[in-house]
Amino acid sequence: MNSKTLPYLLLAPATIFLVVFFLWPFLQIAWLAFTTEGGFTMQHFQTMAGNWKFWPTFWNTVILAAIVVPLQLVMALAMAQVVAKLKTTRNTILYIFTIPLGLSDLAAGIIWLAIFEQSGFLNSMLVGLGVVDKPILFLGYQNLWVIFIAVILAELWRATAIVMVILVSGMGLIPKEYYEAAEVFGAGPWKRFVKVTLPMLKPSIQTAMILRTIAAFEVFAVVVALGGTTLPVLVGETFNWQFALNDRNVAAAFALVILAISIAATLVFLRVLRTPKGATL
Amino acid sequence: MAEILIKGVAKSFGSFTALHSIDLTIADQEFMVLLGASGCGKTTLLRIIAGLESPTQGEVWIGGKRVDQLPPRERGIAMVFQNYAVFPHLTVYENIAFGLRMKKLPQAEVDTRVKRTAELMHIEQLLKRYSGQLSGGQRQRVAVARALAMEPDVILMDEPLSNLDALLRLEMRAELKGVLANSKTTTIYVTHDQVEAMSLADRISVMNGGHIVQAASPVEVYRNPAARFVGSFIGNPPMNFLPAARNGDGRYQVAGIALDGPSSGGAKLEFAIRPEDLTIAAGGLKATARVIEPLGAHTLVTSEVDGKLFRAVLDSDLKVAPGDELSLVPKPDRVRWFDPETTRAVN
Ligand SMILES: Nc1ncnc2c1ncn2[C@@H]1O[C@H](COP(=O)(O)OP(=O)(O)OP(=O)(O)O)[C@@H](O)[C@H]1O
Numbered sequence: 001m002n003s004k005t006l007p008y009l010l011l012a013p014a015t016i017f018l019v020v021f022f023l024w025p026f027l028q029i030a031w032l033a034f035t036t037e038g039g040f041t042m043q044h045f046q047t048m049a050g051n052w053k054f055w056p057t058f059w060n061t062v063i064l065a066a067i068v069v070p071l072q073l074v075m076a077l078a079m080a081q082v083v084a085k086l087k088t089t090r091n092t093i094l095y096i097f098t099i100p101l102g103l104s105d106l107a108a109g110i111i112w113l114a115i116f117e118q119s120g121f122l123n124s125m126l127v128g129l130g131v132v133d134k135p136i137l138f139l140g141y142q143n144l145w146v147i148f149i150a151v152i153l154a155e156l157w158r159a160t161a162i163v164m165v166i167l168v169s170g171m172g173l174i175p176k177e178y179y180e181a182a183e184v185f186g187a188g189p190w191k192r193f194v195k196v197t198l199p200m201l202k203p204s205i206q207t208a209m210i211l212r213t214i215a216a217f218e219v220f221a222v223v224v225a226l227g228g229t230t231l232p233v234l235v236g237e238t239f240n241w242q243f244a245l246n247d248r249n250v251a252a253a254f255a256l257v258i259l260a261i262s263i264a265a266t267l268v269f270l271r272v273l274r275t276p277k278g279a280t281l
Numbered sequence: 282m283a284e285i286l287i288k289g290v291a292k293s294f295g296s297f298t299a300l301h302s303i304d305l306t307i308a309d310q311e312f313m314v315l316l317g318a319s320g321c322g323k324t325t326l327l328r329i330i331a332g333l334e335s336p337t338q339g340e341v342w343i344g345g346k347r348v349d350q351l352p353p354r355e356r357g358i359a360m361v362f363q364n365y366a367v368f369p370h371l372t373v374y375e376n377i378a379f380g381l382r383m384k385k386l387p388q389a390e391v392d393t394r395v396k397r398t399a400e401l402m403h404i405e406q407l408l409k410r411y412s413g414q415l416s417g418g419q420r421q422r423v424a425v426a427r428a429l430a431m432e433p434d435v436i437l438m439d440e441p442l443s444n445l446d447a448l449l450r451l452e453m454r455a456e457l458k459g460v461l462a463n464s465k466t467t468t469i470y471v472t473h474d475q476v477e478a479m480s481l482a483d484r485i486s487v488m489n490g491g492h493i494v495q496a497a498s499p500v501e502v503y504r505n506p507a508a509r510f511v512g513s514f515i516g517n518p519p520m521n522f523l524p525a526a527r528n529g530d531g532r533y534q535v536a537g538i539a540l541d542g543p544s545s546g547g548a549k550l551e552f553a554i555r556p557e558d559l560t561i562a563a564g565g566l567k568a569t570a571r572v573i574e575p576l577g578a579h580t581l582v583t584s585e586v587d588g589k590l591f592r593a594v595l596d597s598d599l600k601v602a603p604g605d606e607l608s609l610v611p612k613p614d615r616v617r618w619f620d621p622e623t624t625r626a627v628n
């Protein structure tokens with residue numbers, strides 16, 4: 001076999017898979033979103049944007065991601081630092097940290113619902129301690145910000161570990177000698193973190209940020225479990241238009257909005273966290 | 282002023298003892314080379330001085346201050362690592378400036394020092410590059426420049442030239458010697474290359490199995506090895522050794538000839554002579570030539586004396602062939618004696 005064709009042959013199964021299950025549905029969605037009775041139209045996007053719920057939905061999604069993802073990065077960095085320093089109990093701690101990863105997001109949402117709902121753990125505790133006389137309705141539509149916080153907590157709990165796992169493996173790749181050099185040349189622990197760990201971890205941070213941001217734009221089950229429709233998000237609205245309002249075209253337009261912000265975020269991370277030429281290990 | 286004192290420093294890794302109670306004094310501005318075979322503890326000792334490893338026992342003093350409990354950054358040292366450890370995410374400029382920025386020196390001062398050391402190491406045209414765009418030799422220069430820019434009291438180097446090719450090594454060796462002599466720092470330099478050690482050192486500490494066997498000037502280490510190990514490790518080819526026994530008239534019998542031995546010697550000693558301290562003359566050690574290697578000015582003759590391997594570096598005018606019988610006379614003032622029990626030199 002010719003060595004020139006071999007790489008293409010090896011790539012073929014993955015390419016076919018991508019075409020069948022990603023490119024083709026994408027084209028279908030794009031077709032749905034931009035056409036009406038066979039002709040090009042922006043009408044579905046106008047319907048989408050004209051709906052009073054669109055902008056709140058859009059901003060809810062973006063703000064949630066903008067709060068959750070940076071928090072996750074900071075927490076994951078701290079956790080990874082701890083795990084990377086451990087010698088004996090490293091794997092045990094790593095497993096414990098990653099347990100929430102094994103749960104579906106709906107299950108995670110329900111766990112946090114069990115904490116926050118009117119008969120939930122939090123209320124039982126507050127009543128038990130005598131802090132309040134009767135259970136409080138935390139997740140009502142009057143307390144949108146509580147739902148917001150609950151969703152943030154659930155998301156942090158559920159998906160920080162994946163960022164940590166990526167960072168831990170990235171930290172393992174940084175040769176010890178760089179830390180020693182930094183130490184000899186005057187860097188204390190914090191400076192070593194800022195001047196060695198962070199810059200050398202940039203490729204891992206980039207990967208983790210892209211993955212998590214895209215996932216954060218797709219947040220759905222956790223929000224539904226905790227807030228029902230009180231806190232609308234983009235995927236929730238997509239679902240709503242598709243199945244409740246039976247308008248597949250507008251649903252497709254929503255899907256494309258999610259795709260667009262995901263691509264935009266990815267491009268930003270690729271640019272901001274890029275490694276200059278020659279500056280790799 | 283940065284004299285280094287090492288007092289009874291020992292280091293164990295679990296049940297393995299890498300260093301056994303090392304005592305060593307390195308004078309201010311001295312160039313000390315730690316020389317020894319792989320695994321003898323050179324790096325471990327250097328890292329203890331640097332503060333990257335803590336001793337199991339003993340004290341380290343730098344410039345009159347006890348430092349073994351201090352972190353590396355408070356010891357007034359700079360280090361050149363074996364794999365250079367030039368930060369890949371920083372330009373050459375920022376690499377050299379790294380320690381200066383940690384010290385929070387004003388930018389003007391940083392700039393002067395970076396430019397000056399870069400010039401000294403001939404890398405001023407590389408300042409904007411990243412280490413991924415440098416050759417091994419250039420990276421090495423950056424690592425040295427980064428250390429020099431600190432104007433430290435002490436520079437520690439762990440086999441800094443071992444990753445360079447032979448020619449570059451020779452060039453860098455001479456350059457390092459010049460640069461460090463002018464920098465007025467105390468230098469500790471680890472190597473397992475004896476030629477490098479000889480050519481650089483004010484003093485060489487020969488290490489073996491976690492001990493310092495001898496610390497002396499290169500010529501002293503070469504001429505008067507304090508122990509059998511030093512004679513067999515230093516010199517290429519190394520010293521020749523033959524068993525010797527005292528005979529009735531107080532002289533020592535070595536492979537059929539009698540030689541004057543040390544007055545304090547015991548009944549059994551080991552006779553030692555460097556290959557170049559042998560001449561062909563009557564009444565010498567009877568040797569059977571085995572391998573003849575002409576080296577230009579000299580010829581290396583590997584022979585057998587009393588069934589033992591014995592090398593001689595002879596004038597290349599001499600005609601020898603394998604199988605020839607030679608009579609090799611040791612130069613009397615170059616003969617050395619070792620105690621076979623303790624392996625220490627006997628005078
Ligand atoms: N962290 C460690 N854990 C266990 N043993 C170690 C450790 N570091 C070094 N050693 C052991 O200590 C001994 C001395 O090691 P060291 O690195 O000082 O040798 P060296 O003289 O620098 O050798 P080389 O010339 O190969 O670099 C070796 O036998 C090594 O296996």
Ligand SMILES: [Mg+2]
Nearest residue numbers: 323324325439
């Ligand atoms: Mg070593």
